[in-house]
Amino acid sequence: MGLFDRFRRRDREAAAALYAAVVAKAREPHWYLEGQVPDTLDGRFDMVAAVLAMVMLRIEAEPAGDMDAAALATDLTERFVDDMDAQVRQIGFGDIVVGKHVGRMMGMLGGRLGAYRAAMETGDLSEPLIRNIWRGEAPAPAASTHVSDALQRFHAALRSVPLSALREGQLA
Numbered sequence: 235m236g237l238f239d240r241f242r243r244r245d246r247e248a249a250a251a252l253y254a255a256v257v258a259k260a261r262e263p264h265w266y267l268e269g270q271v272p273d274t275l276d277g278r279f280d281m282v283a284a285v286l287a288m289v290m291l292r293i294e295a296e297p298a299g300d301m302d303a304a305a306l307a308t309d310l311t312e313r314f315v316d317d318m319d320a321q322v323r324q325i326g327f328g329d330i331v332v333g334k335h336v337g338r339m340m341g342m343l344g345g346r347l348g349a350y351r352a353a354m355e356t357g358d359l360s361e362p363l364i365r366n367i368w369r370g371e372a373p374a375p376a377a378s379t380h381v382s383d384a385l386q387r388f389h390a391a392l393r394s395v396p397l398s399a400l401r402e403g404q405l406a
Contacts, residue, residue: 249309251403252289253317256310259405260285264384270377271367280367283343286314287350288385292392292400294351306401314343350385359385 260281266273271281289310296303349362359382364372372378391406
């Protein structure tokens with residue numbers, strides 16, 4: 235890698251297919267019907283964050299030092315930031331507060347990624363899901379079980395998806 239390669243501009247479309255697939259997965263009706271995820275701006279954000287976290291956990295599973303995995307994680311995060319920036323602007327926030335809101339959303343994503351990572355190790359996502367998706371108010375047990383089981387199945391299915399296919403937007 236040359237000295238200036240580190241400073242090259244990233245391809246803004248690099249993870250477009252993967253991010254579009256994440257958003258499409260998060261918008262599947264079963265989350266909102268069987269899973270009782272609130273069909274609101276916050277609820278949709280929460281599902282995008284949950285699905286994105288499962289994809290990021292899959293990318294993290296690549297061997298340490300894998301530059302393709304690191305680049306994909308960076309590209310995917312940048313797509314998330316770009317999308318959240320556009321969403322906040324569309325809602326009507328001005329330039330002065332957009333950065334603050336997007337920064338808060340990044341913090342929320344990071345916190346959820348850590349909570350879901352820890353919960354995946356125990357096999358029980360109920361606590362972080364209740365806290366993050368239903369904002370502390372548990373839905374009917376069948377709803378939380380539906381979301382927890384569906385996210386765990388999704389995460390398990392992602393293990394068999396090669397990184398190159400993931401980059402192209404193939405989630406399972």
